[in-house]
Amino acid sequence: MFGDYSIGDLGAIFAMQGFAGLILFSVYVLMALGLAIIFGQMGVINMAHGEFMILGAYVTWMTSGFFQSYLPSLFSGYFFVAMILAFIASGALGMLVEWGLIRHLYKRPLDTLLATWGLSLILQQAYRSVFGAREVGVELPSWMMGSKQVTDTIEVPINGIFVMCLTLAITMVVAWIMFKSRWGQQVRAVVQNRVMAGAVGINTEKVDRYTFGLGCGIAGIAGSAFTMIGSTGPTSGQLYIVDTFLVVVFGGAASLFGTIASAFTISQAQSTMEFFMSGSMAKVLTLLSIVAILMIRPQGLFALKVRK
Known part of the structure; x- marks a missing residue:
C-alpha cells in the first residue's frame, strides 16, 4: 500500500490527510457535543440529530442568499449572523420537540x-418539500477563499482553518456552561440524582427542555460549519449520524473530553485510510476497530461515574 510512495511523499500525504481529518474532526465534535449532551445527560437516543444539523445548514444558506x-x-460577515440564527432555529425546534x-x-x-427516527423522516420530507430535493451550497465570503501555503507540497484551505477555530471556541463555551455555570450545575445534579435534584427545588422538566434545546442548537451550529466544506441536501444529516453516535459511545456518554478524544481518533483514522x-x-x-475496543471496554474511553 505504501510501496509506490517515497518517504517525502508519504510525509506530505499524511500531513494533508491529517489536516483533512482535523476538518472532519471539527464537524464530528460539533455534532457529537450536542448529541453527547442529549444522550449522555438525558439518556435520549435522538436519531433526528442529523436533521437538526441540516436545519442549521439551510438557515445558513437562506441567510447567505x-x-x-x-x-x-x-x-x-453574514456567517456570524447565520450561525446565531441557526442555533436559535435548531434550539427552538428542539425545545418544541x-x-x-x-x-x-x-x-x-x-x-x-x-x-426520533420517525421524526427524522418527517423532517427530511419537510426539507424536500420546502427547499427541493437538489443539494444547495453557500457562497463563501472572499476572506474564506483560497489556502495557506505551509510548505512547497502542503497547503491548507482557509475555510477549514476557520471551521477548526469555530469548533475550538464552541467547545470552550460548552465546557464553561456545563462545568462552571449555575445551569450546568443543575444539569449535572439532575444526572446524578433526579429525585434529589427536584427535592431541593430544581425544575427538572425545565432543565430537560433547555438541555435538549442546547444540544439541538449546537447541532445547528454544526450545520453552519458544514456548509463551509460541503453541500446541503434533505438527507445530508444521515451521512453523519452513525459516525456521531460512534464518537459519543466510543468516547463515553456524558464525557466531554471523551467526545473530543474519540472524534479526533475516528476522524484521523478515516481520513488517512480513505486515501489509501x-x-x-x-x-x-x-467500525471493526471500535467494536473490538468496546468489547474490551464497553463503557467507552472515558466513562463518567454517576450515582445509581
Whole structure:
C-alpha cells in the first residue's frame, strides 16, 4: 500500500490527510457535543440529530442568499449572523420537540429511538418539500477563499482553518456552561440524582427542555460549519449520524473530553485510510476497530461515574 510512495511523499500525504481529518474532526465534535449532551445527560437516543444539523445548514444558506440580495455590503460577515440564527432555529425546534414528544418517552430508550427516527423522516420530507430535493451550497465570503501555503507540497484551505477555530471556541463555551455555570450545575445534579435534584427545588422538566434545546442548537451550529466544506441536501444529516453516535459511545456518554478524544481518533483514522483505500472499506475497518475496543471496554474511553 505504501510501496509506490517515497518517504517525502508519504510525509506530505499524511500531513494533508491529517489536516483533512482535523476538518472532519471539527464537524464530528460539533455534532457529537450536542448529541453527547442529549444522550449522555438525558439518556435520549435522538436519531433526528442529523436533521437538526441540516436545519442549521439551510438557515445558513437562506441567510447567505438574503445578504447577497439585500445587504451585499455586509456579505463578508453574514456567517456570524447565520450561525446565531441557526442555533436559535435548531434550539427552538428542539425545545418544541422535547415538549411535544420526548418528555412523554423518558426512561423508554427504544421508544425514543423509534420516535426520533420517525421524526427524522418527517423532517427530511419537510426539507424536500420546502427547499427541493437538489443539494444547495453557500457562497463563501472572499476572506474564506483560497489556502495557506505551509510548505512547497502542503497547503491548507482557509475555510477549514476557520471551521477548526469555530469548533475550538464552541467547545470552550460548552465546557464553561456545563462545568462552571449555575445551569450546568443543575444539569449535572439532575444526572446524578433526579429525585434529589427536584427535592431541593430544581425544575427538572425545565432543565430537560433547555438541555435538549442546547444540544439541538449546537447541532445547528454544526450545520453552519458544514456548509463551509460541503453541500446541503434533505438527507445530508444521515451521512453523519452513525459516525456521531460512534464518537459519543466510543468516547463515553456524558464525557466531554471523551467526545473530543474519540472524534479526533475516528476522524484521523478515516481520513488517512480513505486515501489509501475506498471510503467504504475505511469505514468498515474503523467500525471493526471500535467494536473490538468496546468489547474490551464497553463503557467507552472515558466513562463518567454517576450515582445509581
